[in-house]
Amino acid sequence: MICTITLNPTIDKSSSVDRLYPERKLRCNALLTEPGGGGVNISKALKELGANSHAIFPAGGANGHLLKELLSEAGIAFSAIPARGATRESFNITERSTGAQYRFIMPGPSIQEITVIRCTDKLEAIQPTPHYMVASGSLPPGAPPIFFRACCTDSTKTTGKTDRGHVW
Numbered sequence: 774m775i776c777t778i779t780l781n782p783t784i785d786k787s788s789s790v791d792r793l794y795p796e797r798k799l800r801c802n803a804l805l806t807e808p809g810g811g812g813v814n815i816s817k818a819l820k821e822l823g824a825n826s827h828a829i830f831p832a833g834g835a836n837g838h839l840l841k842e843l844l845s846e847a848g849i850a851f852s853a854i855p856a857r858g859a860t861r862e863s864f865n866i867t868e869r870s871t872g873a874q875y876r877f878i879m880p881g882p883s884i885q886e887i888t889v890i891r892c893t894d895k896l897e898a899i900q901p902t903p904h905y906m907v908a909s910g911s912l913p914p915g916a917p918p919i920f921f922r923a924c925c926t927d928s929t930k931t932t933g934k935t936d937r938g939h940v941w
Contacts, residue, residue, distance in 0.1 A: 775819060775826040776903035777812030778896055780889065780920065781881040781913040782830040784839055785809035787865040793875065801866070808843040809863065811910020816849050827851065827903065829895050831888045834859025852899075854891045858882020861913075881913035889916060893924070 785808070788801040808817065816828040828849060832840050833856035840860055844851050861881040867874045896906065908924040917923070 774899075774901060774903045775816075775824065775905045775907065776896060776899055777816045777826055777828045777907045777909065778892060778924065779810045779812035779828065779830040779908075779910045780884060780892065780916050781911045782808070782810035782813050782832065782840055782860055783879075783881075784836045784843075784860060784862040785865065786862060787867070789867040789869050791868075792870045793866070793868050806839070806843070808840050808847070808849075812907050813840075813844070813910075815907050815909055816844075816851070817847065820847060820849050825850065827899055829892055829899075830854065831856035831884060831892060832860050833857055833882065836860035836862055852895045854888055854895060856882070856888050857885060881911070883915040884913045885915065889920065896924075 784806060787805045787807075788803065790799045790801050793799065810830070813828050813830060816826040819826045826849070828844065828851040830840070830851070830853060832838070832853040837853065837856065837860040841851070841853050859882060861879045863879060864877040865874060866877075906924065908921050912918070912920055
């Protein structure tokens with residue numbers, strides 16, 4: 774099994790217009806709404822390839838609820854850790870006349886230390902133990918800059934638990 778962890782998941786919204794013009798109302802095609810962000814995207818790709826994964830991520834607000842709903846509909850196993858701030862969103866517009874894509878990526882909410890700890894605790898508790906773990910995506914404000922390195926450190930062999938001091 775493969776487990777993914779994403780500290781800054783997103784709701785990806787995309788559409789297209791014939792051409793972008795400044796200061797005009799632009800009529801877009803239908804809106805496509807998908808779950809996204811680092812490891813969530815990896816879990817989606819694995820599902821398309823016929824492999825199972827388990828996605829771990831913080832989720833908050835209406836976008837957090839939508840993220841869980843979309844992943845459930847896609848048949849992707851996940852553990853959503855409650856978060857204070859609303860899950861972020863991104864907006865992509867493709868200009869059909871040129872094929873150019875414009876990507877507007879919003880910042881994520883600040884993450885609390887307890888949320889990061891709960892995400893890593895969930896990772897350690899996944900049964901059966903995953904064969905592979907993928908930590909991917911941007912880090913939200915407030916996340917420890919060494920989060921990805923800390924995910925790769927296996928202190929459980931010597932202490933029986935993760936040493937949180939290395940994360941914060």
